[in-house]
Amino acid sequence: MHITSDAGRAAWSAIVADPASTLVCSDFDGVLSPIVPNPDEAWASEATLGALERLGGRVAKVAVVTGRPARQAVRLGRLDARDGLGSASVLGLYGFERWDAGTGAFDEPEAPAGVAEAAAELPALLAGLDLSGARIEYKRLSVGVHTRELPDPAGAFERLTAPLAELAGRHGLQTEPGRLVMELRARGLDKGDAIHRLVDEVEPTTIMYAGDDLGDLPAFRAVRDLRDSGRVKALLICSGSDEQDALVAVSDVVVDGPDGVAALWNALADELAG
Numbered sequence: 001m002h003i004t005s006d007a008g009r010a011a012w013s014a015i016v017a018d019p020a021s022t023l024v025c026s027d028f029d030g031v032l033s034p035i036v037p038n039p040d041e042a043w044a045s046e047a048t049l050g051a052l053e054r055l056g057g058r059v060a061k062v063a064v065v066t067g068r069p070a071r072q073a074v075r076l077g078r079l080d081a082r083d084g085l086g087s088a089s090v091l092g093l094y095g096f097e098r099w100d101a102g103t104g105a106f107d108e109p110e111a112p113a114g115v116a117e118a119a120a121e122l123p124a125l126l127a128g129l130d131l132s133g134a135r136i137e138y139k140r141l142s143v144g145v146h147t148r149e150l151p152d153p154a155g156a157f158e159r160l161t162a163p164l165a166e167l168a169g170r171h172g173l174q175t176e177p178g179r180l181v182m183e184l185r186a187r188g189l190d191k192g193d194a195i196h197r198l199v200d201e202v203e204p205t206t207i208m209y210a211g212d213d214l215g216d217l218p219a220f221r222a223v224r225d226l227r228d229s230g231r232v233k234a235l236l237i238c239s240g241s242d243e244q245d246a247l248v249a250v251s252d253v254v255v256d257g258p259d260g261v262a263a264l265w266n267a268l269a270d271e272l273a274g
């Protein structure tokens with residue numbers, strides 16, 4: 001693990017000096033869980049959960065900021081069954097949904113009609129492109145089309161991009177590209193908004209955020225803006241992969257996937273314990 005920026009090293013020192021003023025944020029897929037073909041089987045790894053739990057008891061708050069529905073992230077992360085994660089929240093579906101470990105309550109707003117309408121058109125659209133094997137993931141406020149399990153995943157993703165953008169536009173939705181998935185989702189919030197909401201609530205002096213994908217870029221930008229304004233110190237962690245390098249240039253440290261994230265969090269927990 002090599003933190004490449006002065007700002008990142010300053011944030012690490014600040015967390016060690018004052019963990020109780022730190023907000024720890026993590027993406028779900030590709031950070032807490034390894035990428036697998038079936039999204040329903042993307043369980044968070046014991047390594048990342050164990051490491052996050054070690055930090056959870058020391059910091060102000062742990063927040064999972066994800067494109068997943070909050071309920072699904074809690075289930076796949078077993079977040080309601082971890083002693084060290086009593087301060088945890090999930091900001092799901094890019095901040096539209098929320099779950100708090102403290103109360104166990106879910107906040108799940110009504111979905112715009114456009115999502116169900118667009119989802120109903122997807123089977124015919126996919127058949128017309130000879131891509132009926134693409135996986136459709138219905139998430140209430142969003143519907144995703146996955147190409148990972150197709151014979152040419154990248155080629156299929158490319159062919160789907162324009163037709164899905166047209167479909168999203170007709171139903172008042174926005175597209176959200178991810179790792180071999182294109183989502184058609186409700187407009188109005190992104191992970192950057194989720195960060196601002198958390199910062200207003202927790203008032204941390206330091207933020208640590210781990211992400212892996214395009215959907216994390218607004219969060220990285222929000223954290224960098226807060227850091228540049230002097231409001232917080234911040235450490236931005238890229239969970240690296242061969243599949244996506246969009247976060248590398250805006251990160252303070254690049255680690256090797258979820259296992260690398262776990263190693264970094266454990267190294268920090270070791271320093272806090274020592």
Ligand SMILES: O=P(O)(O)OC[C@H]1O[C@H](O[C@H]2O[C@H](CO)[C@@H](O)[C@H](O)[C@H]2O)[C@H](O)[C@@H](O)[C@@H]1O
Pocket residue numbers: 027028029030034035036037038039042065066067068137139144146148178179180181183213215
């Ligand atoms: O914001 P995130 O927590 O990173 O969620 C983004 C999307 O991730 C999921 O898809 C990705 O992970 C799957 C399971 O490993 C994988 O099969 C897929 O190819 C990846 O794109 C998830 O299914 C989506 O709903 C999330 O929005």
